[in-house]
Amino acid sequence: MTVPLMISQCADPASLQGLSWLMCYLTTGKHMLFYASFGVVLLLLAVTAPIALLFGFGGAMASRSRLLPVRWFGKLYTSMVRGVPDIIFFLFVPIALDQALEWTRHQMLCDTDAPVRQGNDFVVCAAAKLPLSTSPEWVHQTYGFILAVIAFSIVFGAFAANVLYGAMQAVPRAQLETAEAYGMSQRQVNRRILIPQMWSYAIPGLSNLWMILIKATPLLFLLGIEDIVYWARELGGAKTSAFAYPHPDWRLYYFLGILVFYLAMTWGSEKILARLTRRLSAGQATMGGEALRKGAA
Amino acid sequence: MKKLILAATALAMSAGMGMGETVRLGTEGAYPPYNFVNDAGEVDGYERELGDELCKRAELDCTWVKNDWDSIIPNLVSGNYDAILAGMSITPEREEVIAFTQNYIPPAASAYAALSEDADIEGGVVAAQTGTIQASHVAESGATLLEYATPDETVAAVRNGEADAVFADKDFLVPVVEESGGEMVWIGDDVPLGGGIGVGLRQSDTELKEKLDAVIGEMKEDGTINEMIAKWFGEDAPLFE
Numbered sequence: 020m021t022v023p024l025m026i027s028q029c030a031d032p033a034s035l036q037g038l039s040w041l042m043c044y045l046t047t048g049k050h051m052l053f054y055a056s057f058g059v060v061l062l063l064l065a066v067t068a069p070i071a072l073l074f075g076f077g078g079a080m081a082s083r084s085r086l087l088p089v090r091w092f093g094k095l096y097t098s099m100v101r102g103v104p105d106i107i108f109f110l111f112v113p114i115a116l117d118q119a120l121e122w123t124r125h126q127m128l129c130d131t132d133a134p135v136r137q138g139n140d141f142v143v144c145a146a147a148k149l150p151l152s153t154s155p156e157w158v159h160q161t162y163g164f165i166l167a168v169i170a171f172s173i174v175f176g177a178f179a180a181n182v183l184y185g186a187m188q189a190v191p192r193a194q195l196e197t198a199e200a201y202g203m204s205q206r207q208v209n210r211r212i213l214i215p216q217m218w219s220y221a222i223p224g225l226s227n228l229w230m231i232l233i234k235a236t237p238l239l240f241l242l243g244i245e246d247i248v249y250w251a252r253e254l255g256g257a258k259t260s261a262f263a264y265p266h267p268d269w270r271l272y273y274f275l276g277i278l279v280f281y282l283a284m285t286w287g288s289e290k291i292l293a294r295l296t297r298r299l300s301a302g303q304a305t306m307g308g309e310a311l312r313k314g315a316a
Numbered sequence: 317m318k319k320l321i322l323a324a325t326a327l328a329m330s331a332g333m334g335m336g337e338t339v340r341l342g343t344e345g346a347y348p349p350y351n352f353v354n355d356a357g358e359v360d361g362y363e364r365e366l367g368d369e370l371c372k373r374a375e376l377d378c379t380w381v382k383n384d385w386d387s388i389i390p391n392l393v394s395g396n397y398d399a400i401l402a403g404m405s406i407t408p409e410r411e412e413v414i415a416f417t418q419n420y421i422p423p424a425a426s427a428y429a430a431l432s433e434d435a436d437i438e439g440g441v442v443a444a445q446t447g448t449i450q451a452s453h454v455a456e457s458g459a460t461l462l463e464y465a466t467p468d469e470t471v472a473a474v475r476n477g478e479a480d481a482v483f484a485d486k487d488f489l490v491p492v493v494e495e496s497g498g499e500m501v502w503i504g505d506d507v508p509l510g511g512g513i514g515v516g517l518r519q520s521d522t523e524l525k526e527k528l529d530a531v532i533g534e535m536k537e538d539g540t541i542n543e544m545i546a547k548w549f550g551e552d553a554p555l556f557e
Contacts, residue, residue, distance in 0.1 A: 048356035118394065137520040139413050141394045148395065152338040156379060243383065243391075253346070253353060256468035257475075259491035261348040263355045268472050 032263045044264045053250035060236045060247055063168065068232065070172040075179025082184045100177030109238050112170035121149050167242045175232055182224030186217040191304065219299040219307065226292040233284050251277055338377045339524065340397035341367050345382040346466045347488060349548045350403035362548035363401040366420060373531040386446060386465055389413060392516060398524060399517055403485065405449050405510030415519045417528045419512030420541060422554045426450050428503040429489050430474060430481035437503055440480035443470040449510045450483045487549045
């Protein structure tokens with residue numbers, strides 16, 4: 020990663036001018052890390068979206084459960100997470116999770132009576148560290164990334180739970196009653212009628228959430244993950260001759276690049292979501308489905 | 317079977333011992349020439365060279381970790397890394413929370429820089445980095461303090477006209493002022509602040525403190541620290557005697 024595209028003329032940056040300077044500048048090892056960080060954002064989206072949807076599905080099913088404690092759990096999850104500012108949650112979850120895991124490992128793996136809290140310090144023995152101090156840097160970064168995914172999934176799962184709960188309630192009761200009249204069990208009704216039909220009600224809410232999730236990805240920066248915002252700020256800042264490519268404050272251009280990236284992401288998403296909405300409306304007893312039926316005739 | 321397990325354990329332990337202790341060094345990576353991320357994307361600067369030499373002499377296996385200045389002390393005490401080398405001055409306030417080794421940069425001057433010579437540093441707006449000794453100094457000086465998360469933003473604030481002047485370690489500002497082509501100038505006298513810069517450690521980590529104190533002392537004796545200071549901060553920088 021640290022070896023840039025080795026264009027031989029880039030060996031002596033001070034002698035370069037104009038376009039060749041810019042070409043060499045844009046292919047430094049640091050810029051490669053910047054380009055790779057776009058992948059980190061896309062990976063976060065790709066991993067978080069399905070997990071959050073799963074959390075949301077679980078939360079929605081729990082909220083509809085016939086068992087009171089399960090219902091309470093579902094309601095508590097959605098109302099509690101939705102009631103706390105996202106940023107507080109993003110800061111709280113990774114630290115709390117990390118310390119809880121290390122504390123547990125300390126109790127299991129360490130052969131010592133030394134307390135974990137010593138004055139200001141949170142000290143666990145070397146074997147209980149997560150990841151171990153000896154682990155290579157990518158393990159530390161992956162661990163941080165996983166904690167971020169968990170935080171994102173819990174928060175967006177709560178919103179998704181509410182959307183899916185609403186969508187399940189919106190499926191006409193007559194549809195479910197008909198299924199019951201055919202002698203289907205509760206499970207069969209859920210699987211064959213309720214879930215396939217709820218998607219067309221859920222999609223507007225879920226597409227909103229997807230947009231918000233895309234726009235929330237710069238919060239990674241808050242969690243100490245080197246995402247596109249970190250690198251844009253780092254690369255854009257004024258550089259003195261301590262660097263091979265000195266330049267004035269270019270943050271404006273870097274942030275403009277990120278702005279274009281996010282606009283492209285949300286624009287592309289809107290196109291795809293519009294097609295998805297159309298497909299899911301087909302054959303549904305909704306206004307969208309009705310419009311499709313009439314259009315086809 | 318028991319013997320086999322014992323042998324395996326002994327082997328595993330001796331293999332672990334041969335590598336030396338792993339120490340994670342935390343730095344900000346945004347404060348040239350103390351520490352910065354070079355064009356290859358690696359931590360570089362005076363503190364990189366010093367830290368690597370300290371680890372070599374103390375026979376520690378060191379890795380570098382970047383961390384924002386804002387959270388650099390909290391993440392040390394919660395164990396994300398084991399030492400801070402980030403141009404952090406030794407102050408009584410910080411010593412309540414973390415421990416410091418003996419200093420590896422002698423007490424140095426801080427300075428004001430601005431776009432014009434008549435900028436008001438006593439009643440105007442002065443930019444400084446959050447949580448630094450310079451920020452506390454500005455707050456006490458009567459000027460309006462404008463805080464930023466990174467050193468680079470404090471300089472940008474002066475260039476954009478948001479602040480009348482920037483107040484920072486002089487060694488950080490020297491290249492900024494000299495390479496600005498006359499755009500930025502020094503204002504007022506230098507201000508001596510702090511007790512020098514040391515390695516920040518957890519207070520419970522007395523073993524590492526002893527080790528690092530010993531090798532820093534050794535490097536002061538044989539003059540290698542002075543050579544490094546002169547290399548990174550110029551011949552005029554204050555040295556150890």
